[in-house]
Amino acid sequence: MRVIGIAGWSGAGKTTLIVRLIPILRQRGLSVSTLKHAHHAFDVDRPGKDSFAHREAGASEVLVASANRWALLHELREEEEPKLADHLRRLSPVDIVLVEGFKRDQHNKIEINRAANNKPFLWLEDQSIMALVSDVEEGLPAHLPHVGLDEIEAIADLSLRLAPTLDETLMRLSVHA
Numbered sequence: 001m002r003v004i005g006i007a008g009w010s011g012a013g014k015t016t017l018i019v020r021l022i023p024i025l026r027q028r029g030l031s032v033s034t035l036k037h038a039h040h041a042f043d044v045d046r047p048g049k050d051s052f053a054h055r056e057a058g059a060s061e062v063l064v065a066s067a068n069r070w071a072l073l074h075e076l077r078e079e080e081e082p083k084l085a086d087h088l089r090r091l092s093p094v095d096i097v098l099v100e101g102f103k104r105d106q107h108n109k110i111e112i113n114r115a116a117n118n119k120p121f122l123w124l125e126d127q128s129i130m131a132l133v134s135d136v137e138e139g140l141p142a143h144l145p146h147v148g149l150d151e152i153e154a155i156a157d158l159s160l161r162l163a164p165t166l167d168e169t170l171m172r173l174s175v176h177a
Helices: 014-027 050-056 084-090 152-162 166-175
Strands: 002-007 032-036 061-065 070-074 096-100 109-113 129-134
Touching: 002 014, 002 152, 002 166, 014 032, 014 096, 014 152, 032 084, 050 061, 084 096, 084 166, 096 152, 109 152, 129 152
Parallel strands: 002 096, 002 109, 032 096, 109 129
Antiparallel strands: 061 070
16 A cells, blocks of 8 residues: 655645546556545534434444445544544555645645645645646756646656555654654
């Protein structure tokens, strides 16, 4: 299992890029999982659903299962937010995990930066950025590979080339914890 992050400011197009990248990786015969960080409270179940009622009643975990899928909801209650490494260890084995967000963690990442956002590049202060995806063409660093926002095949190539194994990623995260 290999791990690569897709990092960037809000509005840069991280989710759009991942949604375009997954089918390309799947066409290449790879199994893909994603791990996304949310910066706010979120719900995947809705009021009126049994899982919501179970969680609201105080259950620590609610597992919802059907013939088509299952989902495990874990309510943190008084627990500290788990680290990226904790989440990676929970995933079932696949060929590659695309991590969206977690931009402050020190795992290998590809930065996406859109000129219209008018935000600074993360690579300037983050040595775990291994490549850039951007519509900016001037002032990019020579030491980092870079491709355009619509070069999905090239982004897939970079993702596979720059994604270390899960063990290497976990070791790097533990060193920088």
